Amino acid sequence: xxxxxxxxxxxxxxxxxxxxxxxxxxxxxxxxxxxxxxxxxxxxxxxxxxxxxxxxxxxxxxxxxxxxxxxxxxxxxxxxxxxxxxxxxxxxxxxxxxxxxxxxxxxxxxxxxxxxxxxxxxxxxxxxxxxxxxxxxxxxxxxxxxxxxxxxxxxxxxxxxxxxxxxxxxxxx
Amino acid sequence: xxxxxxxxxxxxxxxxxxxxxxxxxxxxxxxxxxxxxxxxxxxxxxxxxxxxxxxxxxxxxxxxxxxxxxxxxxxxxxxxxxxxxxxxxxxxxxxxxxxxxxxxxxxxxxxxxxxxxxxxxxxxxxxxxxxxxxxxxxxxxxxxxxxxxxxxxxxxxxxxxxxxxxxxxxxx
Numbered sequence: 001x002x003x004x005x006x007x008x009x010x011x012x013x014x015x016x017x018x019x020x021x022x023x024x025x026x027x028x029x030x031x032x033x034x035x036x037x038x039x040x041x042x043x044x045x046x047x048x049x050x051x052x053x054x055x056x057x058x059x060x061x062x063x064x065x066x067x068x069x070x071x072x073x074x075x076x077x078x079x080x081x082x083x084x085x086x087x088x089x090x091x092x093x094x095x096x097x098x099x100x101x102x103x104x105x106x107x108x109x110x111x112x113x114x115x116x117x118x119x120x121x122x123x124x125x126x127x128x129x130x131x132x133x134x135x136x137x138x139x140x141x142x143x144x145x146x147x148x149x150x151x152x153x154x155x156x157x158x159x160x161x162x163x164x165x166x167x168x169x170x171x172x173x
Numbered sequence: 174x175x176x177x178x179x180x181x182x183x184x185x186x187x188x189x190x191x192x193x194x195x196x197x198x199x200x201x202x203x204x205x206x207x208x209x210x211x212x213x214x215x216x217x218x219x220x221x222x223x224x225x226x227x228x229x230x231x232x233x234x235x236x237x238x239x240x241x242x243x244x245x246x247x248x249x250x251x252x253x254x255x256x257x258x259x260x261x262x263x264x265x266x267x268x269x270x271x272x273x274x275x276x277x278x279x280x281x282x283x284x285x286x287x288x289x290x291x292x293x294x295x296x297x298x299x300x301x302x303x304x305x306x307x308x309x310x311x312x313x314x315x316x317x318x319x320x321x322x323x324x325x326x327x328x329x330x331x332x333x334x335x336x337x338x339x340x341x342x343x344x345x
Contacts, residue, residue, distance in 0.1 A: 003233045011231065018228030032229050039231040104219035123220040128191075148187030154216065155185045162212045 001046040010042055010049060013056055016125055017063045023120050024067040026109050031067075038066050057134040064117065064135065107157045115150030122147055177210060250310045253303040260296045 001009070017038065021031035042049065042062075052058050108116050114136070121127045121135065129147075133140045180197050183189045189197070200206065201217035263279050277289045286292045 006233060014228035014231065015226065019223065019226050022226065035228055036231060040234075043234060100215035101219045101222055104215045105223075108219070120220075120223070123194075124223045144187055148185075151185045151187050158212055158216065 001050050006043060006046055006049075009055060010046075010059065011039075013059050014039075016056070017059055019120070019124065020060055020063045020117070021067050023109075023117055024064060024113060025070065030070070034063070034067050034070060038063055054134065057131060060121075060135040061137065068113070103161070104158075107154055107161070110157070111150050111153055115146050115153070118143055118146045119150040119154070177207070181210070181213065247310075249306055253306045253310075257300060257303050260299055264292065264296055 014035075018031060018035045021034045021038075022028065025031050025034060038059075042059075049055070108119065111119065118132055118136065121132045122129075127135070129140050129143050132143045132147075136143065138146075177197070177200055180189060180193050183193060184197055198217055198221075201210070201214055202221070206214060263281070277287055277292075279286050279292045281292065281295055286295075
């Protein structure tokens, strides 16, 4: 595989791969590093990439594995804490959080890694259940179960957030 | 509106089809939606805005400047030489491995061998194997030399001149 083929067949998935890294690592600069590292590794092994049947699934799986390895190492070294719960904002935070989309990002990021990755692959990347199953290396039923759990949890958080908002703003009306 | 409510329930249960999800996404992309659905709008907007995130640029390394790894045969040769040296050290009677001056002791593949003949025989076998590996490794270089010699420009030129002279003499 030469540079042109690499550009056409591998780098065309760049945005999806980078978004996957962001979803798992929840940090822009670490995601950039992870993405660059994956691309460098892929370039070094470009000869083997020619035989790929489903490059998209292979690349997304590789990106996920690399990010999970990074997280595991960081957790072992005590650099970061495991997944944090979504905490309803207090009235002061609520006033600051004018950008509702960023509030939603925080809600999605509070889901367990498997659920948020599946939710994003379905709703942001528009992948089929079978494609997600291949990337995650689990059955389609397991994908459906995780998608359902993730979305239900989001609905609960959104409803709770709205009730909280009404309570806070109701006082000042 | 009822339809959207049903679709939303299905969506949050994770059982919507591709077509149903398209209907929902189109509905939530509209400016004006039913007040009871307002709270879900940011969720669909968030997904849409995430789609706009693009990867940083990856510069493909220059293929010509890449550090080329040494050919495999060089490593084989180096390994053979190292193995040979190791055996010389192990067979040396002054080696620290020898328990006493009178007792003969060498370690081969982690095993203690006290029979000097056996150890020497084994070492000789290893030397022969190493020599064979070295010989095979150098084979391509020898072949290249031979090809180079055959490709001698002067020789080819001379041969051609002779050939041309022959042809000319036939024509005349």
